[in-house]
Amino acid sequence: MINLTKIVAAILVLLAIALGGYAWMLGRQAPPRTAVTTAPASNQPQSQQALTHPVVVAAKPLPAGQTIPADALRVERLTVNPTGAFQDVATAAGRVPVLDLSEGSPVMENQLVSGLALRVGEGERAVAIKADEIMGVGNKIQPGDFVDVFITLKSDGKDVDRSQARLLLSRKRVLAFGSASVDGLPSNTADKQQQQGQRSETARTAVLAITVDDVNRLTIGDATGRLILALRNPNDMAEPDSKLFADLPSALQPASIRPGEPRRAPLEGLDRAQAGLTTVDLVTGGKTIAGRPALTEARATSGGTRTPQPGIARGGLQVEVIRGDRSETMSY
Template identity: 35%
Template sequence: MNSRISMVLAGVLLIGALIAGYWGLVLSRPTEPVAAPVVSVANTVATVEDQSRQPVVVLVKDAPAFVPLTAADLAVETLRTVPAGSLTRLDQAIGRMPLRTLGAGTWLNEDSFSAGGPLARMIRPGERALAVAVDEVIGAGGQLSPGDYVDVLLFLRQDAVNAEQSAQVVLPAMRLLSVGDQMGLANDGQPAVPPPVTAEERAQAAQRRAAARTVVLAVPEPLLSRLMLAAQAGTLRLAVRSAEEQLLSRYWAGENAAPDKLASTNRDLYQFTQLALIGPPKRLAAAGGEPGVRRGIEVIRGAQAAPQTP
């Protein structure tokens, strides 16, 4: 009996040992790590950029003037920096007709459908855009930039008309619209033409500006003829005004003080009466007779007097 019990106990213990050994093997195996979700830095940056970008309607090909735009002419791009006033939906441009030729890649806004070229959109009512030939000396050493204000000086040499040489300010505070092919801001504060984007394009634009041979000035209409006469009468110089001068942008803006400035400028002119927009000096009538009548000279010899005609 005791031997049977011992055998049973031995069998139970053997089975328990086998179970314990198997369980120990299972627990001793290295567990496989749970795969963590992979987060890509590039994907995170792209997601953030997509949220910060905004849609802009652009032309995918050249659009001629007076031809309505179709969906095939347009595309929507997302930009990080959106130009002010840009159209954001295709339906805002489809069917509308640009009044001037627009190149491919142009960002569309309301000005894209308004009349006038870049210069016409840079001047105020009552102003005219007039080009003036310059060189490195006349153009302040090639350092002029659109948006600068300059005084136009005139140098007159001594000749039969001018008794002595003179220099004077013919037109004060003229606004520079363009220097060569570089243009400034339109009246809405936006660039009249798209600015250069790459560093190479900016460097080329700076070189062209330094080598410019023409500048365009915003001239009040009453002063147009004066500038033309000055350009033909003598040598011009452009003197740059300080950017810290107050109210330069409103100097010739048609305010109440503009007529006084014009009158003061006319009074300051000398040695060239045509620039002052006045007529030539009037001939004085001969004293004691009608104009143009030549009088003789009375010669007295003792008690006799006889008129002599020279």
């Protein structure tokens, strides 16, 4: 029994030695190459090889300040998708770049005109005027509303009865009031107020969309009188009949018509705006003195003595305006 045990132990020892030697031999041999190798990039699916995005790019140079025609754009597939890029030509056509774009460059939102400028119609201008709670209907006006603009002109204390109030502009669209705007862009003022937990500030400006030939009326009225905004229903289309009132004379007189030239049409649009308007004509309604506009009746003073101008009606209020060595008398 003892001899059998010794034999088994010897066999186990020999087996252990043999396994150890075999393991040592395997450790010295180079590791076999893996049968499965990484497939080359050319065998990968095309979508994983190069992911592309449709991006609208300039088909030709696009100058700043000019409307982009549809044929000046094309769609290319790029490996990058810039923030604010367009994927459809129709969404970018008709927009106006704020800087020159070279051919092949992507067209992005931050490169195009945006904001209130896009809300102003053709022939209109956006004009800001001072606003307060009374002028702005208790700050109840919102962007997109329609208002009538009234003006009040106060005379001096001796002639209070000569003060006047009248409709200056009718049915004008409000583009912005205070920090709110029709373009929906957040304002820095509103963000600061929310952070500080303050109440919304009182509106200080109102931006109206008006025709270009009415800008003179609004700016002079804002400078010389007090403006009041009257909120109106947007479905109310009523406006005053301009044929019932004479046109106000312009500050600049049109050039004389040469013999044989056809009679010119009344000034409109930009021509009317450039011709301008005087405060006198806005106040007096363009009343004439001796057949001429009141503003043109100016004369040089001599020795500090001023005589009344002929042709001035004695009734009504007369005001003499002195500008340097020139003076003029207005009646209204």
